[in-house]
Amino acid sequence: MIDFSSDVMSIEKNGPVGTIWLDRPEKFNALSQAFWLAIPEAIAALESDDAIRVVLLAGRGKHFCVGIDLVQSGMGTHQRPKGTSEASANIKQLEGTAKFQASISSLANSRLPVIAVVHGHCLGAGIDMITACDMRIAAADSNFSVRETRIGLVADVGTLQRLPNIVGAGHVAELAYSAKDINAQRAEKIGLVNDVYTSFEETYAAGMELANQIAANPPMAVQGTKYMLQQSETLTTEQSLLFNGMFTMMTSLRSNDLQESMLAFAEKRAPKYTGS
Numbered sequence: 001m002i003d004f005s006s007d008v009m010s011i012e013k014n015g016p017v018g019t020i021w022l023d024r025p026e027k028f029n030a031l032s033q034a035f036w037l038a039i040p041e042a043i044a045a046l047e048s049d050d051a052i053r054v055v056l057l058a059g060r061g062k063h064f065c066v067g068i069d070l071v072q073s074g075m076g077t078h079q080r081p082k083g084t085s086e087a088s089a090n091i092k093q094l095e096g097t098a099k100f101q102a103s104i105s106s107l108a109n110s111r112l113p114v115i116a117v118v119h120g121h122c123l124g125a126g127i128d129m130i131t132a133c134d135m136r137i138a139a140a141d142s143n144f145s146v147r148e149t150r151i152g153l154v155a156d157v158g159t160l161q162r163l164p165n166i167v168g169a170g171h172v173a174e175l176a177y178s179a180k181d182i183n184a185q186r187a188e189k190i191g192l193v194n195d196v197y198t199s200f201e202e203t204y205a206a207g208m209e210l211a212n213q214i215a216a217n218p219p220m221a222v223q224g225t226k227y228m229l230q231q232s233e234t235l236t237t238e239q240s241l242l243f244n245g246m247f248t249m250m251t252s253l254r255s256n257d258l259q260e261s262m263l264a265f266a267e268k269r270a271p272k273y274t275g276s
Contacts, residue, residue: 004045009038011045016053016215017208018046025061030069031125036099039129040106047112050275053219054211055110057133058117058204067124067147097156104158107132108230111223113214117207118184118193119200123147128155131162134226135210138193139203142184150179165233167191218257219275224248 002018004011012019020042022029046052059065107114107129116130119139124147130136146163148155155176164172171190175182184196197203214222228247232240252258256276264271 002045002049004042006034006038006041008032008034009042011042013049013052014208015212016051017056017211018049018052018054019056019058020046022057022059022065025059027069028061028063028066028121029059029126030066030072032069032072036103039103043106043110043112047110053112053215053222053275055112055114056117056204056207056211057107057114057129058207059119063120064116064118064122064142065126065129066121067126070151100157104128104132108158108162111226113211113222113226115207115211117200117204118142118144119203121145124155125157127159127163128157131159131166136193137195137197137203137207137210138184138187139200140184140196140198141200142187142193142196143181144175144184144187144192145179145181146175147179149176163192218252218255218261218271218273220255220257221252224251 002011002013006023008022008024010021010023012021020039022035024030024032024035043055046055104125113135114133116133116136117138118126118130118136119142121143122130122138123145127144127146146155146159148159154160160172160176163175167190171192174180182190182192184193187193188196195206197206224247228240228244231243235243257271257273260271260273
């Protein structure tokens with residue numbers, strides 16, 4: 001039993017796969033304050049269950065996510081409390097932004113692989129979320145937009161930091177400067193999404209199939225691979241190779257799962273991995 005409760009988000013468990021559902025369909029999953037709190041809590045809840053090995057991120061209703069709920073957020077109406085200096089007010093604003101950033105980063109920092117399953121609109125903060133995931137797949141009706149520029153903002157919750165590691169610099173500049181919408185086919189062409197499927201149902205089924213393929217592998221090896229890919233983003237090739245060798249020596253080479261893999265091969269049977 002996974003301990004998690006939210007009015008805007010839900011968790012569904014299917015064997016080794018946990019799905020985080022953005023669950024505010026009447027508002028097209030626009031991110032309210034409650035969403036920002038729920039995302040890291042949902043990730044923590046799934047990580048606490050040793051049976052969960054892969055996470056899917058999907059949205060209920062017509063759209064994956066239309067971005068931040070501008071009405072609820074009060075964006076553009078900030079007033080400095082009486083007696084508060086501009087400096088201290090700015091610090092408070094920066095601290096608030098850091099909390100939003102940490103919420104999205106919980107997806108990227110999870111030890112579990114996270115697959116975004118997109119349909120309909122994926123706008124603004126929706127892009128922040130999917131770029132924090134390890135993989136992205138989309139239904140044919142999906143459209144994507146780095147929407148912040150259109151409303152007078154500079155995206156500041158992860159898109160400008162993560163999107164350049166996913167697609168080329170020219171595509172990042174085009175999307176971020178213009179705030180234009182691109183369809184699923186263009187998103188696949190530039191590498192924003194791995195694959196495009198006919199419908200949401202087909203996309204979700206494909207996500208579940210991919211998740212189960214990943215979950216069938218030794219958990220320590222999968223999670224270690226995610227960790228190494230993250231470290232390689234900030235290390236030189238030489239540094240990464242050294243760190244990779246040391247990490248492998250101390251973890252997967254000494255794991256019970258590696259021994260089980262070798263034994264199962266010799267005995268011509270399916271391995272039973274425990275993640276230890």
